[in-house]
Amino acid sequence: MQFLSDNTSTACPEILEALAAVNHGRVHSYGDDEWTLRLSRCLGDYFGTEVRAFAVATGTAANSLSLATLSPPYGAVFAHRDAHIETDECGAPAFFSGGAQLSLLAGEHARIAPETFAQALEDHPSVNVGLHSVQPAALSLTQMTEFGTVYRPADLAKLCELAHGRGLKVQMDGARFANAVAFLHCHPGDISWRAGVDVLSFGATKNGALAAEAVVFFDAALVRDFELRRKRAGHLFSKSRYVAAQLLAYVETGLWLRNAQRTNALAQRIAQAANPMLLHPVEGNEVFLRLGLERRARLRAAGFEFYDWGPPQHGEARLVVSWDQPQEDVEALCAALARILP
Amino acid sequence: MQFLSDNTSTACPEILEALAAVNHGRVHSYGDDEWTLRLSRCLGDYFGTEVRAFAVATGTAANSLSLATLSPPYGAVFAHRDAHIETDECGAPAFFSGGAQLSLLAGEHARIAPETFAQALEDHPSVNVGLHSVQPAALSLTQMTEFGTVYRPADLAKLCELAHGRGLKVQMDGARFANAVAFLHCHPGDISWRAGVDVLSFGATKNGALAAEAVVFFDAALVRDFELRRKRAGHLFSKSRYVAAQLLAYVETGLWLRNAQRTNALAQRIAQAANPMLLHPVEGNEVFLRLGLERRARLRAAGFEFYDWGPPQHGEARLVVSWDQPQEDVEALCAALARILP
């Protein structure tokens, strides 16, 4: 039974059906087709405001292209030190931007506290050494975070206000954005543009799509630069309809919420079963456990696949629930956890 | 009736079926799945030699990532001045490589003559000014070319020999590689590794896939650098099976050849109908015509969509046959051409 990651999952039937549904007729390429052209409207409705949305196929592309648009080569992008852009993208933000630097912040449960960010702005070397230092350019937030926790709208608003107050733009890595909305029972706008986010990587791949992420600009002024960077980076698809169609289906069929609610709920089941061992609050579809080496080995021996986490000797584990996770996997896991509990 | 480009086409049924066929089971992400792992073997069989093959989703990614692996930032990449990497990728090779420069060569029908390349190597500024100039690093060839012509194996071999003799690597943009093979009735190896090509962008998207190109390394030493660059550029897919599955189906079902033979044959029909107006020999699925302004307008008025080409006053046109082009489109086009012929 496999809890490695939500990107080990299949694509939803609705997604494959959407691909089939657009698979007729020769249409203009590179996004000049009815589906791609509908994307901004569709996501505008979703977010409750006018947006410019662009389809790409990987989260790294979505994050790095938007950061390159927000930061000059000599810019600093503030991010949590456990953010995906720092730990898992092979330095992509530096590549796309021409060398921008991530300024890493600590923060419990992979969330940046507004006070931490305020302090980091105040202490930033550029304040003292001026142009001898990289220059603060953007703040990157992950919602839901790498540790499965969720920023509350009020904290997001504070963070964005601090950023804007210093002339920084705010980018959000929303690879698991739907899980955050599902957890908060909020409107998608509440944790994006209403809180002050300028650009959002709106992920669909992990939550049921085949390969599709939308880059959503709430500030249209940035769009031209983005489009040129996307083309230049090989992330503009000639047969764009097939990426757009996934995103349209993802939003318009309610798939995004349905899947997120299901995986969140299953993760809660695991959280209850594993309660004393939780490393972080479980607010989405990820569960982090401090099992200890022995229990971790027993769990694995019982047939469960998951990633080790953290320092080797701590015996930590990450378990992620996928949209297509069988209910029985979770039942079995809970039972196994009950057996090995301290 | 639409002859704009082969990338305006749909995806083949075989491709969609392949997507459905792999859409079961949670598997390891980022290429560690049975389909992606089979890709190198599949393409090795296809080319008749050991290869390392990588799936990406756009031609720009395939070309630029491999050129970045072949050329240092201060390298010069020789290419035809009408090559796609020069005219249609928004400077992608410079972006991916950190600034490598295309050294553009002339050549009839978008083919580089071996003599032209030999002369360019001899005359290259680096010969005289040493490190004040960019340094020849690679030769990029397009097969089939941007003008729908095909390099013969002997010419390819001469070009590659010249390149290797000066320490340059050879990259091939094979966005329409299948059309070239179909035209030459040769083995795929004859116009790739046997001729001396080091890395090939093996295109499938234009010829029936949804979004899939293989980067095929005939020289395994270059692979590690490529893999890191691919990840860093956001071109490594988490759900890699869906890109790999397209390529497997494309090769293993014979789709590649079937489609190419069909589009080549239809283009030949058009070529015969338009014979006195041909700008270039028709050797694949593209037809370039010097219609003149008036005839071009009449053809368009008759309901045919195609791109204008060349200098505005020349009245040139490009017509491309897609794998899903109805036979009737071609019949209608031939009839229309007959009516407006000089």
Add this chain to the structure above:
Amino acid sequence: MQFLSDNTSTACPEILEALAAVNHGRVHSYGDDEWTLRLSRCLGDYFGTEVRAFAVATGTAANSLSLATLSPPYGAVFAHRDAHIETDECGAPAFFSGGAQLSLLAGEHARIAPETFAQALEDHPSVNVGLHSVQPAALSLTQMTEFGTVYRPADLAKLCELAHGRGLKVQMDGARFANAVAFLHCHPGDISWRAGVDVLSFGATKNGALAAEAVVFFDAALVRDFELRRKRAGHLFSKSRYVAAQLLAYVETGLWLRNAQRTNALAQRIAQAANPMLLHPVEGNEVFLRLGLERRARLRAAGFEFYDWGPPQHGEARLVVSWDQPQEDVEALCAALARILP
């Protein structure tokens, strides 16, 4: 007797004296010293308008840093195909800008004709293919040109007007700017800001300095970006006074004009002696001759050092007069030329 290049010359006594004159007292580093702070005012007086001027030490730095400020990574910079930034800087503009591309133009005597540039703007691929192409961003002009010719103010104005009309900025490579002013008997402003130039690389090294070039911004809005790029590229000097002092002396002592007048005059002597063999009008301190292979060999055998030029079989030669060229060198050269004349 050596006519290889003006950068083979020594530094003027006035320059060394200037270094000695500022060599007292500990002062703030990185340009916060009285000499560096005076530079903008000094060059503002020189040009007859307000400027922001920055000292760097090489022409490549001056040109590439300013082009990086004018062009995004996906930008195209129009330049003559024999421009120094294309032929002799190892791709520096692409490095500094993150991949901007030079769009090369032909033009007699290394000058770009306004009509040529107008046509290039009209024909630029971006007009047809939009974001599939690099985007015109800047025009780079060389005054005096690589072939020793000088743009007239009216032509410069036309070129700049064309550029600005399309939203492009204009950079001028003025490595031999003084020679152009001396030739035209004009005001420095006439061939820079009054003609529409936005940023000028004002060269001093070739004309008597040790290592000093000023980057002169006539548009202050661009300055902040430039300053950060300069620092990041290692071209901000800690002991900035020694670069600034050279530039101040160069301008304030009249050195710039004195040296340029002398070398121009000596080159005229050579031009007269070599008249039937001149490849380009001699308008500065450079003389290009079509000697033929035999005469070239004889001239060299007579003890003259110079660079071969052009295609090997043409027997062309470039001779450059340096500020410290002994009068006798020129006399001897003229005599030798007289002996070998056709």
Add this chain to the structure above:
Amino acid sequence: MQFLSDNTSTACPEILEALAAVNHGRVHSYGDDEWTLRLSRCLGDYFGTEVRAFAVATGTAANSLSLATLSPPYGAVFAHRDAHIETDECGAPAFFSGGAQLSLLAGEHARIAPETFAQALEDHPSVNVGLHSVQPAALSLTQMTEFGTVYRPADLAKLCELAHGRGLKVQMDGARFANAVAFLHCHPGDISWRAGVDVLSFGATKNGALAAEAVVFFDAALVRDFELRRKRAGHLFSKSRYVAAQLLAYVETGLWLRNAQRTNALAQRIAQAANPMLLHPVEGNEVFLRLGLERRARLRAAGFEFYDWGPPQHGEARLVVSWDQPQEDVEALCAALARILP
């Protein structure tokens, strides 16, 4: 009385004399002159081994160019978190390398402990996530460090051994290398190649030169790449003799040691006077004091210029002794410190 930095100092008389001494005769440019050609031999004698040495004019250029030669764009360069390349070069290593990332290490007194580096290598994300992470490529050490302390040869050797054991190269930022040699009474080779350093930025500017740093390669294989990067970055001087002459004079007249011994000795005087307030051991020409806000203000009011250091509320200060620091400055400083001591 000014203790801001050693780069606020003048150039030594020996340096200006050296400039004058080479200021005769037209010589080949770009380093093909007798002085530049002698540089490798001169520094080879100095280090007691064969080297390839290159003259540049700023420390940022020296460090970043060599790091770009050692690290691919997806490389990680380990460095102390207070290293100059991190804090004061506006992200230059990322610019020159095309995006390489600094992996920052803690360490008392700005020195990296071998254990810390060993642990960092073991814990590096690339060990677990493979190509999803940047790849360890180089270790950058600063000798003497940013906090005025000196690595002992044995520790350097351990650090280099760890680096080489993992396939990393070692770069040394030796902006104040002479001070380290003077402190250790060792041979220059002992803290460079004999310890395992592959490339050294051998600084002269801070210690008496006008603007000159040598990049010294102990591994000749890397040289070609470096030379092309240097040219491309505008750090190859046409009148190269004037940079080379500074370095030759710096080494051959013993200036390097004389100046370093003097500034080290004066700093020791200050260290004794300020003993209870020292933040770091004083092993070179820099003194870091925890004065507290009030005493710091009093010291400044007494006429001493220096930089504040560290967090604002801590009242820390950095004082640097320059080669041309009058003895009286130091006497006065010691007296003032005695008056305000706790």
